[in-house]
Every structure is written in structure tokens, then in C-alpha cells.
Amino acid sequence: MLTLLDHSLPADVLPFLHGPGLLHHPELSAGRHGARAAALASHRPDVLLTRTMLDPSETAAWYEATDADAPLLVVLIDADDEHAREESGQATPGAGCPRLTVHRLKDPHGTERAVYARALALAERLWLTAVTAPALAARLSAVRPFRGSVALVGAGVVNLITALRLVRAGHAVTVYDRAPDPRADAHWTVYGTSRGGGDGRMFTLTETDGYHGNPQTGPIPYLRPLVDNGWCLAEPSALRQEELDWVHDSTRIPPWLARAYTDDVLLFNQFARRSWEELFTAEPTLSRDVGLRDGILRLYNDPVRLSAQTARQWALGAVRTVLSPAEVAKRHPALTGAHTAGALAGGVEVVGFTVQIHDFLARLTGLLEEEGAVFHWETPVEGLRTDPNGLPDGLRCQEEVVRFDHYVLSPGAYGGELLRGTATHGLIHGVIGVWLTLPNLAPQLMNSVKISRSGHLAEDSNVTVTTGPDGEPLLVVGSGYGWTGADPAHIDPIQLEALHMAVEDTAAWFFPEAYEEARRTGLLKESRRHCVRPWTASSLPVLEIAPNAHGGLVVVTGGHNTGGFAQAPVAADAVAAALRGEPHPTHIRYHPDRLRMFYRQR
Template structure:
């Protein structure tokens, strides 16, 4: 079967690899000159199935109000008349109930755990390297209230058999020795021991070369204009370089997916949530992070990537604006300086932003659509790197008419119709 994949981020490239492995003829198209130059370029570097959780959670509406008044806020909302933003926000608020949170987190953990196993298998298959480390994620709490609230997540982790450790201050410092310099700021933490880290850009570019060696064609620098329909199916993709055709089509354009889907009658509740990161060189390895620390107060992740530190965070609702906001730089710089003041050289940071494709319930849209030959692999939010291999493998199985290795309940866009 000839499969056309729209998008060459980590989602599109992993899907291309698994489809090629099944013997399909695969073409990937993207406007960028190389794979992984947008949202996959400088993300937090986490492969964190244990930390997979929807932003829509009980108590979030009240927290959001408090966040908006913080100097270094995890949330920024730009005043806008964008109706899609407000509709998406209302859908998200509807998911902030205990029952929906448990359902949504369960779906996300199921896919993320499968994905983590898939990336391990992939390392064995092709020996791919990407500054990877398997040292876990430490969700760090600055106060007792945050520590107490972890009980809800631990119950869900128990239900899915996800191993973790609840740590006191000394336990956190044993896991991340660099925190010894700021131990008074640490109340405790939840350590997700099977989580991993790595450079998503390096991974995606390397896997793209492996996929190309298997016969995948990458059509780069191609601007996609629209999907062409004929008698209820997709008959081609209109681009600025002509029409590209296939037997099946995979939408993996992240935040831009809804713009093309709307024209073919599919309403995908995916909204771009802008995130920022800085990357800085390590100057003192003993005072730098070992793996990933998630600062629960500021919702900022600090990740070790070889001889670099990646610091990522902030959720900014500003539509498709990709301008770099200096005040957001101040937030991520503050957190890394506050927790690892001697670890990296803050004067040599590289500043970046990307648009995370968020669904209102946190779970991506992976699966078939009402159009028989159109499939979705999009809406992964902050967890595209975490869920990429599992999503690509699962969708490859569906397209190949094979039984997926995990339960697909609640993963397709059909859940919104329900």
C-alpha cells in the first residue's frame, strides 16, 4: 500500500519508519527543509510515560487563576477574539472532573507505557543514539500541599502497574545530587523510575535517515494546500509542487492538523499551546541535573542532554503566533538558576519556542476517521516525544489490518462524537 504522511516531526517520522517496516511504500511531505524543525526541535527532552497526565485536572480552574497572577507563571493567555481558543478552553474545563481525569490519564499512560517499550525495542533494532539516559523523572514538590496531592496520581500509577518512588527531601537529593545546594526549596518528590530522556531532534533526524534507507521518500520544502476528496475518500494532497497521491493518508501536522481537516468535514479539537525552552552548556557536571526534574510549582522541566541542559515550560495561548517573548525566557531561566545555580552557563542560552498540539482531554487522536483512507496521528500536546513510537507502531498496525498490541479504546477522534 502507498501511504502519504503529512508532517515530518517525531510523530510523522516514527509512523513512516513503522509503516516501511511493514512493507508499505511511504512518502512524507513537509514544508520544512529537514525533519523535526518545528515542535520536535527543542522540546523538554522527556520520554515520560509515568508523568503522562492531562492538563485538565480537578482544581485546575482555581490554579489557573492563581498562575495568571504569578510573576513566573506556567500559564499565559493572550487576550483574543479567537473563538476556537475559547471553545477549546471550555471543552478542557469540562474535563476537569475527577472521573474524567482518571479516564483521560489512564488512556494516556496506556499509550505512553507502550511507547516507552517501543522505543527500547527500536534502540535494540537499529542502535539509534540520541543523548539518551534511562535515569527517571523527578517530579519535585516545593511544599507539603503538592506532596499530599500526589496521592491521586499514585493511585492511577498503581492501577496501571507503573513503578514509582515517593521521596522525602533526602531521597530527592540522592536521586538528583545537584539539588544539595538548594535543599531548603525541596519538600519531596515523586520519582518515576522508568522514564527516560533524550534529544528528540537528534532522534528524529537519525530515524528519518534509517527510514529513508528502507525506501521512505521525504518530500521536503513542499507546502501543503489542501486535501482533495472524491466520492468520500481522499484522492490526493494538493501542494505547491503538484498533487501527491496514495492509497492511505496520515495527518501528522500537529497544531496545523485542524486547519486541513476542517475543510474535509472533520472537526479536530486541537489547539496550539505555545511552549518555550532554553538550552545551555553544562559547566559543572556535579551541580547539573542527572536526568529530568519537573518543578511542580512552575511546571518547568529541566533535563540533562549530554553536555547540555534543556529547560522547557510555559503554556501560552496565543494562536499560531511563534514570536519569541523575552518574558518567557525570564521564567525558564529563573527556574534553572533557582534549582541548579552552578550547573550551566546561563549567559550562553539558546532560546526557542514551539506550538504544542493540545487536545482538551490530553489524549492524542490516533486512529481512523470517518473518511475510510484518512488516519490521524496528532494532538499529542507536550507528550509527542513520549508517545511517538507507540503511536506510530499502533497506527501502522491499524493501516496494515493487524491487531494492535494495546487496547485502542478512547484513542481515536471518535471519542468526541460520543
Template sequence: MPGDRVLFQPELDTADDTTVAASLCEVRPHVIISATTPSSAVLRAWRDAMGAEPIAVVRIGPSRQPEKRGLPSMEAEPQHARLPFDVPLFSVSGPSSGAGAPADPEEAVLFRALAIAERFVQEHRAKRDRATAVAPRSDGERESVLVVGAGVVNLVTAHTLLTNGYRVTLMDAGPDPRENRPWNHYGCSRGGGNARMFTLTEMDDYHPRHTDDADSNLVFDRSPEQLGWDIRRDPAAVAGDQAWVQDFKSPPRWLTHAYNHDIFGLNRRSGDLWKEWMKEQPHIFDGLHVRHDILRLYQDEADLAASRHRQDAIGATLALFGPDAVRERFPALARARHDAFAGAIMVRGFTLDVHRFMTELVDLLEAGGAELRFGQRAERILRDSADVTGVLTESGVFHRDHYVFSPGVDGGTLLGDTGLAGQVHGVLGCWTTIPNTTQPLQNSLKVARRGHIAADANVTVGEDESGRPALMIGSGYGWTGADPRNIDERKLESIHAAVADTVELLFPDIYQSIGGREGLRRTEKYCVRPWTASNLGIFQTARAVSGAFVVTGGHNTGGFAQSPVIAEAVLHALRGRHHPMHTLYHPSRMRRALGAVPDSLPA
């Protein structure tokens, strides 16, 4: 294990109390995972040795029957009892049958026990962090906040803060999204395709899920032609790129399984918030071509079977379809190639026109009295000895009570000022648009093609820039490293060609009618998404002179999907309250759990 923070000492299982107590006093662990509960004498010695440090016991029970866990939640596992000396006890009575659970029952039990232990330690460290936070103002004045970055995540956050009584200033180096400039003048949200999707697995973990899944750890070592993600023009351009890849490869599998569960728990909370928002403010969504229920297509039968288990475990499944039923129930796919799909799963979710959504949010901010500063770059974060005092821009210094940064992949010196330099890299995705006129598709799609460059694709029902019915197809993973402009055009072309192949696979008649590959080139574009090596988002909170300084970002493919729960977490931070995201997306989560990542790891 990296950092030797997880110790395996099976001999203590049959040792006497004196030996167990002596070992605990020497090692001083925060959590014991065992099949038995320590005696009062052992607990007393351990408690005395740890002083004020938190301790807990995770007891593993028989693993004959799978334990039915509830749907994924962002909340920490509840304790089952309190042992002597106020030591919390957690119990794991069998292997988890949840999404992504290991097939081996013993491994599943251990993974869940380790995840409970890690979350317990992380929550106590988060509690310690909160003890140094600045209390909200109490002088009756409306608190002010500077929101830097106008991607969809920060626009949702700014709207949430405005409606909760904050005086909001929104700043972005790019142009106003309502100006409809060329796509490459904008960041990821406004510069990519006019489509975003929410599903309960939309933000996901991309680490290997099984011991035989070696390819997942090699995606940054291979080009798209080799079914990898490395799209960089100059691999030596940024010295820190390989350190980031090493961080990606470092987490043990039990921790990445915990990551996956935590992401899905945040997705579920975000889904609840989306529902509330659409119900309470329907006028925001009325003109956005919102399409509910997503059809997930799978070209590979084994992939379909595994995904069915995964979708069932998170409560996402609505219906199942064989290949013939897909063609019958969804006429737009009737002419798809014979090998286009082995079947499909209808799941909970929705899609909408993200560009129009952003325009609506900016209009609401302006109408609500927010100060909008587009075309203005935040250059440096100013501090006194410790606390943030303001933000330097080309037009002067901005002083506010609170600061919320979500700079995407273009953070530059700003991320360096926060101590997060090198943590956010770019992963490119390609877009194209086709007509949706003859036997139009009604439900947006997710398409899985195992062993293909465009392995995952979203097909979103909406309108093109001229207002005509259209399908927006987004797909591909192209890692740019820390520099989002370090893109090899030849490698980029291979991803565009793979997206075109998916269009031809599913919609051959439309593909031919628009002129095939050459016809698609007229609508091709790409965006570079902010990504972290952990595959978790980033949520960092620090002190400002009069409030809080918050950094969010790195949400890979799930920024839009999780934007309501991110906004909720920001609101809690500004009010001095805890939110599970503060723990789960802490930028040093892995290092705080396991210690420093070694320079090299065994294969």
C-alpha cells in the same frame, strides 16, 4: 450535565417493575447505573424499546473498602456477566484507589461507573464507524501511504509503516531535520530543545481534578504573570479562540477523570512498545544519550505527597528521597537553594536526544526506500463525493492508497478540510541549555514548583550543539490560541525569566558561571506544541478511495511519549482493525457522549 445525556432518577431505585420499564421505554438510555439488577421483565421491555441499539447495566456495589484496580490500561473494562436478552453486566464494587481517584468514596464509585458507561457507548459507535471502512487491498501489491508532517510522531509512524511493508512517501513543509537549519525554521519537534522524555504520566489531563481546584479552569483567562497561560499578543485576532476555551471548561469531572485514566493507559502501552523497540533495534538508540529513570523533584510537601500516591497507583515509583538524601545521592543538586525541594520520587522513564533520534529515523526511511519530500507543503485534501482521492501540493497532486496527516499547530486549511478546524491550538514551551560538567547530573529531572510561572520543568541530560555535556531545561505553558504566531514578546519574556529562575534555584553555581540571566539568553528558544481542549489527542479515520485517511495530533506534552502507540493505532487503521486509541481519541468524543456543548455553563 451538558446536553442532558446523563439523567439522575433515584426514585426508580424503589419503583415497581412496571414503573421502571415504562421509564426506560420513554427515556431509552443505552446504559443503566444502579445498585440493583433489573428484572427479566424490565430487561425485555427495555431491549424491545431499544431495537438494535446497544444496552448495558453497570451495577454499583457496597463502597466500604477501596477496590484495588489494576494498573491503567487502554483496554475497555471487561464485562462481569451476561444478563437475560444478552445484556452485558459491569460491576463496580467499591471506590477506585487508582491514580487521580476522587477522595470521596461515593463520588469515586459514581465516577468509575459513569466512565464504564461512556466507554461502552463509545466502543459501539466506533464499531459502527468501522463497518463503513474500506477493506485493505488484496491484489498482492504493496500498499502506498503518504505521510504528511515530519514531527517525531509522524517519523515514528512512517518508520513503523515502512517496516511493515508499506511504500512510504514522507512530506513536510519544513526543511530536512538533518540540515541543521536555525531552530525557528522547524516545527515543534526539531525546533525546540534537543530533549524528549517518557514517563507514565508524560501526557496528562490538565482539567480540574477536585471541586476546590478552580484555578485550573482559569489558566486560559490569565497571563503568565497571573499564573495563567494566555500569551497572545492580540486576544481578538482569532474569533474561535474563546469557543475552544469554552470546550476546555465544559467536560464534567467524571469525564475528565476518565480521560486521565485513558491517557495513562495509552502511556503504559506506549512504554511497553518503547521497551520492545529498544530491545529489538538497539542500534537506533546507541548514540542518543538515553538516560533511564527520572528523578521527580517537588518544592511543596503537599504536592509531593499527592504525587507519591499518583505515581504508586500507576506503578511508576522506584524510590523515595527526602531533601537531604537528594543532595547526598545526587551531587549535582548539592548546592541547590535550601528551599529547592521538599523531596523527590524516582520513577520509571527515560530521556533522549530527540534531534538525533529524528535524524536517525530519516536516515532509516531513506535507506529503506521511502520517498522524502521536505520543503513541500500539502495545501488541500481532494475528495470525490465523500472519499479522499488525493492531496494537492505546489508541485501537483499526490495519489496514494492511504494518507496519514499529523500537521501539528500549522494545519491551516488541511485541518479545515478534515472538519477539525479550530480543534488544535498552540501552547508554547520555553527552552534553555546549561553546561553539565562539574559534578554532572546523571538522571534527568522533572521539577514541580506549585504557584510558579514555570510550574513544571524538565531537565534532560544530553549534549549541546557542540557535543559538550549539557542540561536542556524546558518549561512553561503559553497558550497562543489557534494562531501559533500570536505571541506577546513581553509575556514570552516572563516565561523565559521563570525558567531562568528554576535554573538558579537548582544550579546556582552553574547559573553564576555562565553570566546569570544574560548568559542564558544565548541558548533561549521555544516551541509551540499542538494542544486540544479535551487534553486528549486526536485520532480521526475516514475513507480514501483505495484505503484509509488518518489524522493524528494534539498530544500536548506527550506526542513523543505516545508516538509508538500512535503508530500502532495508525497501522491498525490502515489494516482495517480496531485499536483502543480510535475510540479514546475520537475528535468528537465529548459531544458523542454528552451532546452539544452549551454556549454558557454555570460557574
């Protein structure tokens, strides 16, 4: 996407606008007659960001220079006009001309930096919609209007919640997974992220988030080894060019676009909050005997980060109570030791909940079976079978092809060949998180916790209050970011050990007595495990919709980074809408080509 800014900008805005896809020509606003028309014809931008409306000759020059089907967009900033009305409209001077949308942006009270951040984000979303909506609408309108058979590949929490949504909508559901039944007593290493990780999952309004680094430390250090405080868990010399390209895409996202992506993810966290409430109301059995606990305590060791994140939680409507270190220890006596050791700058009690994910998956799977869903465990699906026109017409599974009306693919970080031929192929890489378990000693921790340790290798940790198989009170600690590239098995054992040690250090600082007890009894070593989370370069999850050969759809969901559980019901709603032939906001905002279209790679 190419955006032309045709006027002078305040000095504090200019650094914010660095990055690809922007042309700044301030001379055009006061230049010679015809200068802007010439610039539009020469540069052929997708978007004009301006404070003065085009005249007919400028519009004509832009139209004549661009392809007949190219969507064009004007964002007109009336930031100084308190009486301006924000609106969008179409301008179509003649038949056969490309579509021009004019959006008048009213933001008279924001700072100049905020105005331009909003204007650029708005432009990208409007242009994205103009480019993708017609094809999506055509695909959805062609879906057969019946409740058909659906094959779901992958039995992680995202696809199982989707399966329940589709069963309730009247579809005949069949689920395939390469791993054993999650209710089986198999070793954790044979499972994917949902069942293979620790027995705890958390929902908060920032659980699915944007991971773009910051101006102080730079972009996410995917290529720097963990032992050097980076994110690379793979052997750098073994990385392929496509993996280096993925990292390059992640590092060159301009700040305003990163902010727009994060805002979109946080918006769908709000959707997910309502969806989880509705799901637990409609399916009360899912909340029974799964360790459901309401409320999350966020802890910080850095007062600057505490202040910034508290403001962020207030803005999202998540805050229940803000606590000083002494108040944290008083309300949560299990953290008295951390307070005494000076590990706390303060805390915030926020909206959220946790569950014991292993029990939740077992209950969900049982419910689906009762409702008629068919499961094929330990049955890997090798990929999509395509017809002579290149359209998928079945799944290649154990040397045969199985066919359904629709296919929903959600393989987590293990897409590989399964996603070949889809737009999602190559987008999802793996990021490891590691887990350990501690006894929940008296005085017991009653609320699950998020711990932020600025500058630490295990910077963000989730501590979930759970119980063991015999009802013993436990704490499940999960943390860490270790990028594996495109191969989820590409793990450097030395780096993995460093990640485990970092999480153990957090456990020792915040729960010293429980840590010592776990070390003494062997629980600390026995409970070690890791899972590989599906991650995208943009931090945007993926929701891909494509036609298949027999009038149905192939839908791909994934790439939720740390928030697959959190946004599972949103993904389910989006898939169900697609199979009804109806749009859903994620169909565009989680479009798999969103970042590539911005970079003009598609």
C-alpha cells in the same frame, strides 16, 4: 451521552456527579409501579446506572421510545454482593430493537465514591464503543489487504516513528514536510515542535497526561493571561468564537470523565513503555549517539504535592526510590545548592529515559532513507483534494495533486487547512513551551530531572542531560504552558517574555552556578527558543480513521499535549494496525468525536 441514575446516593458522592449528561431520580428505586418505565420512555437515556435489573415492561418502554439503532446500556452495581460475578451480556427482546448491553459491576471493597467513578467511566467507554465500533469495523474491513503506498504529512517524531513502522511492514513510504531536513543547519524557527524545540525529550509513565485543573484551583485557566498566572499567551480580544467554544468544552468536562480520560492516557503510556523497549531492541541504531539516559529524578517543592505524586507514581509502577531532600543532595550532588536554598521538599527516582531529540531525528531520518523512504523537505501540503462524493482522493501540493493508497496526517499544531474536512479539524490548538540551555558544571547532574514548583508560572519543568556539538556537557531546560488558540503563530510577545523569565527563575533556583555562567557567557540569551505543542480540549490525543476515494484510509494522529515523543510508538502501532485492516485500542479511546459525542454535539 445521557445517564439516568435511579436510586439514592451517599451525600459524599453527590458533588462528584455534578456536570452535564447526568439525571438523578432517586425516587424511582422506591416509586410507584411503572415509574421507572415512564422515566426511561420520557428521558430516553443512553445509560441506566442502577442497583436493580430492569423488568420486561421497563425494557420494552425504553426500547419503544428510542431510535431503532440506538445502543442502550445498563450498568448494574452489585457493590454489596461479594459473590457477584462481573460480566457483560446482550439483551435483545425482539428483531429490529436497539441493542441493549447489561454490565454487572462488581466492586464490593471500594468506597462509594470510587464505585460510582468507576461505574460512570465504564459506562462512557462501553457506550462509546457501542456507538463507534460498527463504523470503525466497516472502514477497517474495507481496507485493501495489500502493502500499498503511504504519504505521511508532517515529519515530527510521531510521524517518523510511524514511517519506520510502516516501512518495516512493507509499505512504500513518502514523507512531506514544510520545514527543511532536520539534519540541516537551519534556524530553529523554521521547524515544528520536534526539531524546533530544545534538544531533549523525555519518556515517563505520566508524560502524556490529563490537564483538567483540580477542585481547589478550578479548570485550566486558558483565558487568563500568563502574567495573572493563567495560560493565555494569545491576545484575548482577538480570539474567535470557535476558540472560545474549545475553552468552554475543556472547562465543563465533569470530574469523573476527566479522570476516565486521564486513566486512558496513562494506560497508553504503559503501552508506550513496552513499545519503546521493543523498538530499541529491534532498531539498536536508534539508541546510539543520541544521548540516551535511563532513569528520571522527580523533584518537588511542596510536601503535599510530593506525597500525592509519589502515591500516583507507586500506583503506576514507576517508583524506583523515594528520597528526602538530604538524600537528593547526597545522591545527586549537582542539586546541593537547591537543597541548601530550601527549594526541595523531596524527590522520587522513577522509570523513564531521555534522548537528545535533534540527534535522534537525524538518526531516524537517515535510517528511513536507507530503508527506501522518500522525503520531500520544504514542501508544504495545502490540504486534501476530494472527489464529487466528498472522499479524499489526493493531496494538494504545490499546485498539483499527488495520490497514494493511504494518507497519514500528523501536522502537530500546524494542521490548519490540511485537516479541513476531517473530524479532527478544529480540535487541536497550540500550547507553547519555552527552552533554555545551561552548562552542566561540576559536580555534574547525571540524571535528567522533572521539577515541580507548585503555584509557579513555570510549574513543571524538564531538565535533560545532554551534550553540545563539541561534546560539552549541557542541561536543556523546558517548561511552560502558553495557549495560543487555533493559530500557533498567535503569540503575545509580552506574555512570552514572562514565560521565559519564569523558566529562567527555575534555572536560577535549582542550578544557581550554571545559571550565572550561562548569563555571563551569553548562552542563556542565545539558547532561548520555544515550540508550540498540539493540544486538545479533552487532553485526549486523536487517532482518526476515515476512508479515502480509492479504497484506502486517511489517518490523523496528534494532539498529544506534552507527550508526542512519549506515545509516538503507540501512534505508529495504531496506524499500522489500521492499514492492515485490524483494530487497535486507540482507534476508539482516541476517537476524534469522543468528547463531542458525550456532549451530544455529534
